[in-house]
Every structure is written in structure tokens, then in C-alpha cells.
Amino acid sequence: MFEKKAWAVNGYLALICMLALLIGGIALIIQKNLIGTVLLITALILGTGIIVVQPNKAYALVFFGNYLGTIRKPGLWLSIPLASRKGISLKVRNFNSKTLKVNDIEGNPIEIAAVVVFRVVDTAKAIFDVEKYEQFVEIQSETALRHVATRYAYDNFEGNDISLRGNPEEVSDELMKELQQRLILAGVEVSETRLTHLAYATEIAGAMLQRQQASAILSARQIIVEGAVGLVQLAIERIEKEGVIDLDDERKASMVNNLLVSIVSERSIQPVVNTGTVYS
Template sequence: MIEKKAWAVNGYFALILILALIIGGIALVIQENLVGIPMIILAIILASGILVVQPNKSYALVFFGSYLGTIRQPGLWLSVPLAIRKGVSLRVRNFNSKTLKVNDIEGNPVEIAAVVVFRVVDTAKAIFDVEKYEEFVEIQSETALRHIATRYAYDNFEGQGFSLRGNPEEVSHELMNELQQRLNLAGVEVSEARLTHLAYATEIAGAMLQRQQASAILSARQIIVEGAVGMVQMAIERIEKNGVVELDDERKAAMINNLLVSIVSERSAQPVINAGTMY
């Protein structure tokens, strides 16, 4: 169902008309004129159509099972008398999901939670197309969050590809897009969706921490080795270019070995003075 504008007129003018009908009707009844009775009844019926609309509030009007339209404009209005009014807040609201335990694409149990910022933009859909749109938002938010969490790994230890921890902005954007597709049915607009909690489940948190530490150590070692090889290569090239000493293959191998050990080693190198020849 699509929202449409309901018929409504200025409520202040309607109040004046209703008061005039009541006063006139009472005056006629006092004069024993029966015309005053229908005037009073008409005033009561018109009074049932008076409606006060607060800012960021809307009312959907239903008359004998038929949707007549929605009033969004704040103020005092006279609409269809005897119509049932169903109010919907248009304010921006937050929904904080529960901390969910799901398995990522690698099968690792992770804990994940998110906050969703939303507001109603179509009152007809929110009221008539879903049962309790607020509960619908909560259920669909958690469903979308579970779906996103199962599509990617918590962390990418190889340093390439998409992961929940390594790409928070992309994950939030994808979560918001999926939520919007799900909540269009309820006439709800998603303004923002972001992860508020992301961690390994307690039963594997210790093991995964060791894995992260090992991965970090390996990455650091790789950088150190690459830098050491570059430094050794530069040192040998300069020695040969400047003609400091002529190095055969055996001396080059010994020099490369000593330099790599001194650079890559975690401990400070202990200098050893060779008093004799190398042969």
C-alpha cells in the first residue's frame, strides 16, 4: 500500500463552525424548535474529526476499513469525521541489536552487534503492510547482520581480501544497503548502520589471539629479511664499485652470511676480531 494525502481543512475554522452549530442548536432547542437537535448532532459528528498533529508525527485515517490517507502537516485539522486514526512517529530512532554469536565464512564463531538508525517515511506501509513495524525492523536487522557475518571471514591473516575486522566501513555500508532492501516493505528508511561489537567467541578467543600474534611476527620478520637482503646487496655493490677490496665468491658468501645474521638477529651482534687471514 502506498501512502497518500488525506482530506483535511483548517481546524480553527472548523472549531468556529462547531461552536456556532452548538450555540445555535441550543438556542433553537430552548425555543422548542426541533431543528436545533440535528444541528447539535452535526456539531458532535464534526467534532470527532478534529485532529491535532504534532511535529514529526503523522496519522493514517481509516474509515470503515478503507484507508483514506495520511495527515503529516503539523497543526489543528478537521478531517473525515468518525474515521479511526493510527499515529506513527516520523522521528529518527536507534536500534541496538543484541550481541549475536554466528559463524564466519571460515566456520569460526564470532560475536557481532550493530546499531541501526532509521525512520518511517511511508506510514501506509508501516501500518498496513507489516505487523508491528518496530519489531519487523529489529528482526530484519538481526537477520541482515547474521547474513553479513557469515559471508566474510573475521580476519584475513594473509593480508589480502575482505574481512569483518579489516574493512569496517565496507561492512557497514553493505549492511545498510541490505537492511534498506529488507525494510522497504515496511516504509522505513535506514540512515546509518554500523558495527558496535566484533570479537571472536570466548571459546576460541585465546587460540585466535595466538594466531594473530604469530601472523604479526611473521609479517614483521618478512619485512626485516627483505630489508636485510637489500642492505647486504647495497653494501657489496658499493665495496666492489669503490674498489675497497676484491671479493671472490667465497668471501662474498661469508660476508653475506655475517651481515644477514647481524641484521636479522634479535640480539645485538658481538664483534669478533680476526687476527689472522680468512684462509
């Protein structure tokens, strides 16, 4: 089903007409005129078509099982008399998913949760195509979150591919696209999705934390070694260029060793000063 606009006229004019019919009908009934009864019944029937629409709310009209349309515009309206009304909110709403336990693409158990911002854009689909669209949104949101979580690793230690922890924006966009495809049937538009919780499951959290720490230490040491090699190379080239001292291969190797040890070492280095050789 698709939403369509229902027939409706200004409700204030309708109230004036109804009041006139009531007054005229009562006056004719007092005069024992049967037309007064007809006017009174007509006014009462028209009264069933009066509807008040609040801002950010809509009413779908159903007449003897047939969908007549939806009134969205706020105000007082007169629509089809004797038609039943199904109200639905058009406000933007948030849905916070439960913390789900799933396995990422590498099989590691993780905990993940997300918030979904949505609103109804097609009242006919939301009311007639699904049973309780709010529950439909909740179930489909958790299903989509599980599916997206299984596509990526929690963390990519090599830094080449998308990961749940390293690329939250990309993961959220992927979640929103998949969820929007699932919720088209319910006439719901997804405005935004964001991960609100992401962590390793309790049983592997300690081991994975040690792995992250080891990876961070390894990356830091690699940067230090690369910088140390550059400094040593620059120092030797500077000494040779300015002719401060002539270095043979043995002394050059010794200087390289000393410089690398002093730069790379995590502890402070105690220098050894060579004052010469004592001859007896």
C-alpha cells in the first residue's frame, strides 16, 4: 500500500453548518415537522467526520475496510463521516538496541550496540503493511546490526582493511544502508545510525588487550629504530664530510653500535670516557 491524501475540508466551516442544522432541526421538531428529524440526524452524522490533527501526527481513514487516505496537515477538519481513524506519530524517534553478543569475521566474540534514529514517512505502509511497526523496527535493527558486525573484524592490527573499532563512520553508514532496505516495507526512513557500545566479550577481553598492547609496543619500537638508523647515518655522513676524524671500517662499526644502543635503549646510558693508555 502507498499513502495518499484523504478528502478533508475546513472544520470550522463544518462546525458552523452543523450548528445551523442542529438549530434548524430542533426548531422544526418543535413544530412537529419531520424534516427537523432529518436535519438533526444529518448534523450528527457530519459530526462523526470532525477530526483534530495535532502537529507531527497523522490519521489514516478507513471506511468499511477501504483505505481512503491520510490527513497530515494540523488543524480542525471535516472528512468522510463514519470513517474509522488510525492515528500515527510522525515525530523523529530513537531506538537504542540491546547489547548484542556476536562473532566478528575472525570468529572473536564481541559485544555491540547501536542507536537508530527514524521516523515514519509512509503512514499506509506503517499501519497496514506490518504488524506494530515499532517492534518491526526494533527486530530489524538488531538483525541488521548482527549482520554488519559479522562482516568486519573488531580490530585490524595491520591497518589495511575496515574494522569495527578503527572505522566507526564507515560501519555506521553500512548499517544505515542495510537497515533502510529492511525498513522500506514499513514506510520508515532511517536518519542516522551510530554504534554506542563496542567491546570484546568478557571471556577474551584480557587476552585481546595484551595483544593490542604488544602490537602498540611493536609499532612504537619500529618507529624508534627507523629514526635511530636515520640519525646514525646522518651523524657518520656529517663526520666524514667535515673531516673531523678518519674512521676505518672497524671504528665506524663501533660508532654505529654505540649510537644505536644509546638511542634505542629504554634506559639511560652511562658513557665511558677513554683517557688514553697508561704505559709502565
